Amino acid sequence: QVQLVESGGGLVQPGGSLRLSCAASGFTLDDYAIGWFRQAPGKEREGVSFISSSDDRTYYTHSVKGRFTISRDNAKSTVYLQMNSLKPEDTALYYCAAGPVIKWPTIIDFGSWGQGTQVTVSS
Numbered sequence: 001q002v003q004l005v006e007s008g009g010g011l012v013q014p015g016g017s018l019r020l021s022c023a024a025s026g027f028t029l030d031d032y033a034i035g036w037f038r039q040a041p042g043k044e045r046e047g048v049s050f051i052s053s054s055d056d057r058t059y060y061t062h063s064v065k066g067r068f069t070i071s072r073d074n075a076k077s078t079v080y081l082q083m084n085s086l087k088p089e090d091t092a093l094y095y096c097a098a099g100p101v102i103k104w105p106t107i108i109d110f111g112s113w114g115q116g117t118q119v120t121v122s123s
Helices: none
Strands: 003-007 010-012 018-025 033-039 046-051 058-060 068-073 078-083 092-099 101-103 117-121
Touching: 003 092, 018 033, 018 092, 018 117, 033 068, 033 078, 046 068, 046 078, 058 068, 078 092
Parallel strands: 010 117
Antiparallel strands: 003 018, 018 078, 033 046, 033 092, 046 058, 068 078, 092 117
């Protein structure tokens, strides 16, 4: 059974940092791309960052480039999202998802999703 569990969210002041973790089980992590998504109240879900399955290619949405870093530890079956210089507009529920790459980075069949971890950036 494929399972993804996010952790590491919380309340942080603007300019602060958080590291989110996505722990995977039930499948071999390096067989799939992993993506981090976020959804703020009243807004559509947004793809934040992806990491490919075999060669660790990465993608970042424009608003987080230079501030967020995605990485994976296959031995621990965990993908991380290091978030620095956080802004109030980064406040959202953050999800991780897994799926095979059809066309990098625009078509990835994210079929498995976690439950999310809340990130709140506020003073």
